[in-house]
Amino acid sequence: MKRIRDPIHGYVELDDEILKIxxxxxxxxxxxxxxxxxAYLVFPSANHTRFEHSLGTFHIASxxxxxxxxxxxxxxxxxxxxxxxxxxxxxxxxxxEDAMKILFYMDNSKYMEIMSKIGVKTPYxxxxxxxxxxxxxxxxCMEGLEDVANKMxxxxxxxxxxxxxxxxxxxxxxxxxxxxxxxxxxFGVRYGLIPLDRILTVMRINSSGKYVFDSKGRDDxxxxxxxxxxxxxxxxxxPVKGLMxxxxxxxxxxxIKDNVISVEDLTSCEKIVxxxxxxxxxxxxxxxxxxxxxxxxxKRIKYKKKILEDQDADNFxxxxxxxxxxxxxxxIIRSDGRLVIYxxxxxxxxxxxxxxxxxxEIDLDKVDKTKYINIPKCRIKIVIGYKDDETYKEFExxxxxxxxx
Amino acid sequence: xxxxxxxxxxxxxxxxISLQRFRISSIISCLIQKGYDEVTAxxxxxxxxxxxxxxxxSDFEPTEDGVKYTQFVETQCFNGFKLDLPSxxxxxxxxxxxxxxxxxxxxxxxxTEEELNLMKKLGINI
Numbered sequence: 332m333k334r335i336r337d338p339i340h341g342y343v344e345l346d347d348e349i350l351k352i353x354x355x356x357x358x359x360x361x362x363x364x365x366x367x368x369x370a371y372l373v374f375p376s377a378n379h380t381r382f383e384h385s386l387g388t389f390h391i392a393s394x395x396x397x398x399x400x401x402x403x404x405x406x407x408x409x410x411x412x413x414x415x416x417x418x419x420x421x422x423x424x425x426x427x428e429d430a431m432k433i434l435f436y437m438d439n440s441k442y443m444e445i446m447s448k449i450g451v452k453t454p455y456x457x458x459x460x461x462x463x464x465x466x467x468x469x470x471x472c473m474e475g476l477e478d479v480a481n482k483m484x485x486x487x488x489x490x491x492x493x494x495x496x497x498x499x500x501x502x503x504x505x506x507x508x509x510x511x512x513x514x515x516x517x518f519g520v521r522y523g524l525i526p527l528d529r530i531l532t533v534m535r536i537n538s539s540g541k542y543v544f545d546s547k548g549r550d551d552x553x554x555x556x557x558x559x560x561x562x563x564x565x566x567x568x569x570p571v572k573g574l575m576x577x578x579x580x581x582x583x584x585x586x587i588k589d590n591v592i593s594v595e596d597l598t599s600c601e602k603i604v605x606x607x608x609x610x611x612x613x614x615x616x617x618x619x620x621x622x623x624x625x626x627x628x629x630k631r632i633k634y635k636k637k638i639l640e641d642q643d644a645d646n647f648x649x650x651x652x653x654x655x656x657x658x659x660x661x662x663i664i665r666s667d668g669r670l671v672i673y674x675x676x677x678x679x680x681x682x683x684x685x686x687x688x689x690x691x692e693i694d695l696d697k698v699d700k701t702k703y704i705n706i707p708k709c710r711i712k713i714v715i716g717y718k719d720d721e722t723y724k725e726f727e728x729x730x731x732x733x734x735x736x
Numbered sequence: 737x738x739x740x741x742x743x744x745x746x747x748x749x750x751x752x753i754s755l756q757r758f759r760i761s762s763i764i765s766c767l768i769q770k771g772y773d774e775v776t777a778x779x780x781x782x783x784x785x786x787x788x789x790x791x792x793x794s795d796f797e798p799t800e801d802g803v804k805y806t807q808f809v810e811t812q813c814f815n816g817f818k819l820d821l822p823s824x825x826x827x828x829x830x831x832x833x834x835x836x837x838x839x840x841x842x843x844x845x846x847x848t849e850e851e852l853n854l855m856k857k858l859g860i861n862i
Contacts, residue, residue: 455837457793489838490797676757678809709809711758 339512343390356604357473361385363607368426369575379517381417384510389414392498392505394531401538404494411479413505419465422611426576428460430583436660438588448598462487472600497540502682511562522561543685553704556679563677564710573673574634574716581668582624586614634716644711669718670726678709757807766813775802776823779830787858798834802827825850
């Protein structure tokens with residue numbers, strides 16, 4: 332047994348079997364993947380990584396499993412799923428997934444080649460890129476974790492419900508219970524602070540995988556949801572952080588297209604193990620073709636920005652026709668990253684929750700939730716970042732009306 | 737410093753990245769306004785996503801009797817919705833298509849005549 336110090340949970344205890352996984356080089360790789368992409372350019376202390384978040388998620392999942400009324404799950408496998416849930420994250424975490432979205436339009440054949448090589452055989456994707464890659468790594472690069480990979484496939488790809496999904500991929504899962512606290516701590520904000528011990532006391536997971544709160548836990552339920560809401564609104568959706576991530580996403584997509592990042596870098600076990608944030612930053616520094624991205628990130632030569640919020644943003648995107656999506660991506664790609672767009676939606680998803688009020692169970696999925704808990708209005712934000720007025724004017728001329736103020 | 741200008745909404749619309757969320761939410765809002773129950777509205781949005789050729793279905797998940805869009809956000813219904821679809825067929829077809837897509841070669845499902853007709857009507861060919 333090993334006890335590891337953690338600023339959020341005090342000690343995280345790892346038995347020998349878990350410790351062996353933690354010491355594996357693929358898990359160690361997570362030390363070099365920032366939890367929140369380029370957030371540290373806006374929040375300087377946000378330098379924490381997927382490594383400690385994975386340990387924290389394991390810690391919370393273990394506590395949740397101990398609290399389960401029905402342990403009709405494979406406890407060992409589920410603890411490993413919690414530990415390994417982010418094993419497939421690539422440099423800058425979700426920013427890499429944005430890069431893949433751009434690559435889809437920038438170089439579709441390369442995109443399809445990557446997906447095929449990590450085992451996504453159907454033309455449809457029902458999981459996130461890092462979830463698919465995580466399953467691939469567990470099956471192909473690490474030994475003895477086939478059962479964990481299969482369980483992750485059930486939870487993330489097939490999305491089979493029940494207790495297991497509630498532990499790791501739903502409203503009150505161990506993942507969220509860790510990252511809200513951890514991100515608050517490292518970002519230097521207080522929005523995400525939640526009383527974990529209290530939540531684990533007033534909440535139970537029933538045999539169907541629903542989170543059940545008694546009346547006395549209703550405020551804790553709301554507190555958690557509002558904490559998450561403000562973390563998204565004020566921190567994760569910060570406009571400058573969003574633009575920086577989009578600039579990096581564009582640069583990564585371009586590097587894949589140009590073979591500066593090879594398909595093997597993200598699909599072969601030998602290469603993946605060294606594919607970290609540093610790898611990308613080094614390529615940015617070395618290669619003159621990416622100078623404008625390098626300067627944006629290292630010299631803070633900034634993008635100008637225009638913002639749509641609330642009703643304007645809602646009106647803007649709700650009308651957006653699918654047929655035009657490719658046309659817009661083509662424009663962004665032609666602009667060579669001189670114009671990028673970031674959008675965010677902050678709302679309060681409440682799924683899988685039952686309120687037990689005076690012995691009467693109310694499944695919030697089946698009623699008007701607003702009658703039972705306070706839910707703030709959805710906030711939508713669109714940020715258009717551009718390097719020069721000429722590029723923006725072309726964008727405006729082609730894609731915006733002349734109704735600007 | 738950054739240069740901030742706030743815009744009013746444009747007449748014709750374009751945007752990138754995650755737009756699917758808003759497009760699908762708008763469809764669901766239209767259907768709910770039209771009187772469909774939530775499960776049916778979400779299941780229709782899944783069928784329409786398939787019919788429009790969306791490849792990214794990562795924000796959908798199966799429910800007991802249909803398919804749900806997990807990123808739904810209440811939004812405006814802009815374009816209306818003209819199709820009149822039978823709820824039971826919509827829900828069962830969505831669930832079967834989910835299984836067919838996610839279970840690969842093991843995802844063998846048998847469609848009823850009504851479900852096959854609906855697939856044809858929507859142009860879904862999986």
